[in-house]
Amino acid sequence: MAKIAICGYGTVGSGVAEVITENADNIARNAAEEVEIKYILDTREFPGDPFEKYIVHDFSIIEKDPEVSIVIETIGGTKIAYEFTKRALLAGKSVVTSNKELVATKGHELIAIAKKNNLNYLFEASVGGGIPIIRPITQCLAANKIDEVYGILNGTTNYILTEMIKNNASFDDALHQAQSNGYAELDPTADIEGLDAARKICILSDLCFGKHVNPADVRAEGIRGVTSADVEYAKRLNCKIKLLGRALRTGHDTATAYVAPHLVSKSSLLSNVDGVMNGIVVHGNALGNTMFYGAGAGKRPTASAVVADVIDAVKHVKARKYLDWDDAPAGYFTDSAYVASRWYVRAATSLQQIGWAFDKVNFVTYPGAAADEYAFATDVYDENTVRKLTSGMTVRSMFRILD
Amino acid sequence: MAKIAICGYGTVGSGVAEVITENADNIARNAAEEVEIKYILDTREFPGDPFEKYIVHDFSIIEKDPEVSIVIETIGGTKIAYEFTKRALLAGKSVVTSNKELVATKGHELIAIAKKNNLNYLFEASVGGGIPIIRPITQCLAANKIDEVYGILNGTTNYILTEMIKNNASFDDALHQAQSNGYAELDPTADIEGLDAARKICILSDLCFGKHVNPADVRAEGIRGVTSADVEYAKRLNCKIKLLGRALRTGHDTATAYVAPHLVSKSSLLSNVDGVMNGIVVHGNALGNTMFYGAGAGKRPTASAVVADVIDAVKHVKARKYLDWDDAPAGYFTDSAYVASRWYVRAATSLQQIGWAFDKVNFVTYPGAAADEYAFATDVYDENTVRKLTSGMTVRSMFRILD
Numbered sequence: 001m002a003k004i005a006i007c008g009y010g011t012v013g014s015g016v017a018e019v020i021t022e023n024a025d026n027i028a029r030n031a032a033e034e035v036e037i038k039y040i041l042d043t044r045e046f047p048g049d050p051f052e053k054y055i056v057h058d059f060s061i062i063e064k065d066p067e068v069s070i071v072i073e074t075i076g077g078t079k080i081a082y083e084f085t086k087r088a089l090l091a092g093k094s095v096v097t098s099n100k101e102l103v104a105t106k107g108h109e110l111i112a113i114a115k116k117n118n119l120n121y122l123f124e125a126s127v128g129g130g131i132p133i134i135r136p137i138t139q140c141l142a143a144n145k146i147d148e149v150y151g152i153l154n155g156t157t158n159y160i161l162t163e164m165i166k167n168n169a170s171f172d173d174a175l176h177q178a179q180s181n182g183y184a185e186l187d188p189t190a191d192i193e194g195l196d197a198a199r200k201i202c203i204l205s206d207l208c209f210g211k212h213v214n215p216a217d218v219r220a221e222g223i224r225g226v227t228s229a230d231v232e233y234a235k236r237l238n239c240k241i242k243l244l245g246r247a248l249r250t251g252h253d254t255a256t257a258y259v260a261p262h263l264v265s266k267s268s269l270l271s272n273v274d275g276v277m278n279g280i281v282v283h284g285n286a287l288g289n290t291m292f293y294g295a296g297a298g299k300r301p302t303a304s305a306v307v308a309d310v311i312d313a314v315k316h317v318k319a320r321k322y323l324d325w326d327d328a329p330a331g332y333f334t335d336s337a338y339v340a341s342r343w344y345v346r347a348a349t350s351l352q353q354i355g356w357a358f359d360k361v362n363f364v365t366y367p368g369a370a371a372d373e374y375a376f377a378t379d380v381y382d383e384n385t386v387r388k389l390t391s392g393m394t395v396r397s398m399f400r401i402l403d
Numbered sequence: 404m405a406k407i408a409i410c411g412y413g414t415v416g417s418g419v420a421e422v423i424t425e426n427a428d429n430i431a432r433n434a435a436e437e438v439e440i441k442y443i444l445d446t447r448e449f450p451g452d453p454f455e456k457y458i459v460h461d462f463s464i465i466e467k468d469p470e471v472s473i474v475i476e477t478i479g480g481t482k483i484a485y486e487f488t489k490r491a492l493l494a495g496k497s498v499v500t501s502n503k504e505l506v507a508t509k510g511h512e513l514i515a516i517a518k519k520n521n522l523n524y525l526f527e528a529s530v531g532g533g534i535p536i537i538r539p540i541t542q543c544l545a546a547n548k549i550d551e552v553y554g555i556l557n558g559t560t561n562y563i564l565t566e567m568i569k570n571n572a573s574f575d576d577a578l579h580q581a582q583s584n585g586y587a588e589l590d591p592t593a594d595i596e597g598l599d600a601a602r603k604i605c606i607l608s609d610l611c612f613g614k615h616v617n618p619a620d621v622r623a624e625g626i627r628g629v630t631s632a633d634v635e636y637a638k639r640l641n642c643k644i645k646l647l648g649r650a651l652r653t654g655h656d657t658a659t660a661y662v663a664p665h666l667v668s669k670s671s672l673l674s675n676v677d678g679v680m681n682g683i684v685v686h687g688n689a690l691g692n693t694m695f696y697g698a699g700a701g702k703r704p705t706a707s708a709v710v711a712d713v714i715d716a717v718k719h720v721k722a723r724k725y726l727d728w729d730d731a732p733a734g735y736f737t738d739s740a741y742v743a744s745r746w747y748v749r750a751a752t753s754l755q756q757i758g759w760a761f762d763k764v765n766f767v768t769y770p771g772a773a774a775d776e777y778a779f780a781t782d783v784y785d786e787n788t789v790r791k792l793t794s795g796m797t798v799r800s801m802f803r804i805l806d
Contacts, residue, residue, distance in 0.1 A: 019546055019689045030545035130690040132543030140535030142433035143422055143710030272672050286422045286707035287533040293672055294693030304689035307546030
């Protein structure tokens with residue numbers, strides 16, 4: 001019998017309690033041991049809640065109870081969550097989390113503490129919600145040298161873009177709709193500005209390439225700049241606009257990562273990853289491309305990933321999972337501006353000026369396009385070059401095209 | 404240092420030797436131990452081959468060498484492969500395989516032997532080639548009750564269908580092209596008739612639902628009956644024709660599995676799984692739908708999955724992976740004819756007769772359609788009902804529509 005404590009009884013925490021109770025038989029079969037909730041830590045009371053009797057308010061009760069072997073951290077943020085994770089590990093308990101911010105910023109340190117104490121710090125739910133991605137990368141692709149990983153990592157922004165594409169909604173209307181459907185928070189900044197995706201691409205980069213990337217180093221461009229006009233032009237390029245996080249090796253022991261809207265071809269799998277779903281593509285030197293798709297957020301999907309980690313932790317008590325990365329040497333992280341791609345450009349300018357700047361572009365238009373602008377797809381350039389080439393134009397939008 | 408033996412130096416076996424050598428550093432890092440080839444068993448000689456020095460012809464050399472801890476079986480078939488796997492396990496060596504036929508028919512017995520000897524019998528490469536699927540199902544989805552699994556499980560038939568859809572090739576031309584590109588064997592029966600997909604859906608069903616399904620019980624309908632006319636009609640239903648293997652729970656402790664061509668909506672992810680690629684969708688009660696995509700066959704992708712298992716076997720010497728299923732009780736496997744779906748029907752008949760048979764259908768046609776037939780999509784019926792309703796018509800094609 002494995003006894004666990006859930007810290008943070010919000011959406012994910014309550015989902016974990018639900019899934020552990022509902023699927024108890026399956027879980028016991030897979031963990032080869034029954035898994036039982038002993039405590040749920042939260043500052044609030046939950047009168048009438050089915051799990052009310054487990055509620056405690058003092059972390060030290062959990063910390064000091066030797067029966068608790070696994071602590072689930074679903075608090076979020078990097079303050080209390082960090083403190084409790086550290087204390088749990090130092091008290092000899094494995095920790096499972098869905099907290100991407102904490103993993104992206106302090107993961108390496110917390111793994112080191114876990115390692116030293118022969119415990120596990122597991123975080124499958126931190127990227128892609130319920131989608132199995134951390135374990136496939138670290139185990140199933142273990143025979144590969146991974147070159148690149150990218151994908152739709154944020155469900156809120158994907159929902160907004162999908163509404164703009166499918167239902168011709170404006171950005172503001174789509175955001176409002178996401179909020180009233182519970183897909184976007186009241187303060188949606190972390191999603192809209194690409195910060196959430198940046199944390200996730202850091203974790204993926206850490207695991208795929210084995211070196212720590214600091215979220216603060218990652219350039220994140222969100223979707224506030226995507227307009228209905230961009231959506232229409234993109235359609236004529238047979239593309240959809242998707243917010244992608246992307247990390248790639250850029251040379252011998254160098255890598256980069258960034259978050260930005262991209263034009264994605266409609267014939268690609270990612271283009272059909274719509275609504276709140278996530279899709280993550282990994283390229284390995286033996287396997288080629290592989291993609292993982294599923295619900296990137298939500299109570300039960302995320303809980304599903306957390307509980308999978310709990311099962312793994314139960315099976316590996318006192319046996320470490322190999323889940324780790326090194327500190328990055330100086331110069332490891334390079335500027336994503338050097339990554340070359342084709343570009344979509346929408347600018348108020350003249351044909352003549354475009355002709356001066358570019359050898360060859362592919363123009364598109366649509367009924368209702370603004371009369372004072374041109375939209376076109378360029379050849380392959382790095383970001384600095386395309387900025388230089390368009391410097392004489394009033395650029396209204398400029399996004400990479402993923403080929 | 405872990406020493407391994409590769410049995411069968413064909414496409415997959417030589418790919419394994421290549422990947423183990425090329426990615427030795429990564430593999431050693433992930434396995435926390437170096438992995439070295441000691442023997443390669445084959446009946447043939449390979450003069451000039453880079454791995455020539457490892458070649459042996461007598462399995463007992465491997466069997467009797469206590470240094471060899473892992474045997475890789477890439478022989479195929481169920482005779483010698485079965486014998487060698489059994490002997491290897493009885494000699495205390497874990498076995499890793501890509502042999503879906505053996506896993507589908509004798510997997511349960513071989514796992515039992517492995518279990519008894521505290522060894523592992525691993526087969527990630529047996530389904531979906533390089534796509535991580537066995538491990539995600541057994542580990543990442545361990546917190547879920549899985550209801551259904553389906554997908555494009557055979558690259559050869561998917562290549563042929565893709566050629567028919569994209570390039571208007573006839574079935575025979577597409578098959579010929581697949582053969583000249585090395586995507587189809589000279590005797591393509593196992594692929595074309597759906598037998599290969601049937602083996603794979605059995606393995607998926609075994610793992611997802613925990614009970615053994617005998618490949619001989621699975622109805623397999625291949626793609627020989629798919630014509631260019633079907634492809635054209637399907638387009639007008641906004642669908643592509645894909646050969647799917649599908650397994651689903653049909654009640655309390657009953658399940659079914661089958662292989663058949665389906666009409667798949669173009670807005671679904673599976674519809675963009677083209678060429679030799681595979682895509683597998685798993686539905687869990689907590690997670691919802693998740694999809695795994697990648698190269699379903701090929702030397703290096705398959706080798707990638709085999710070597711991932713080798714790494715796992717190295718890390719779990721004398722510690723069993725939980726990978727197992729039970730014998731099925733009588734009545735567990737039900738007839739797939741009872742599964743209801745919408746249907747695509749192409750038949751030589753009259754409008755009047757269709758009107759008598761069905762309350763409501765959705766007709767489609769295309770320029771060049773045969774004058775003596777109608778094509779339509781029906782409402783939801785099980786197979787027996789739709790056969791009865793169409794019994795007065797000369798049915799030329801009838802496929803399920805996946806909704």
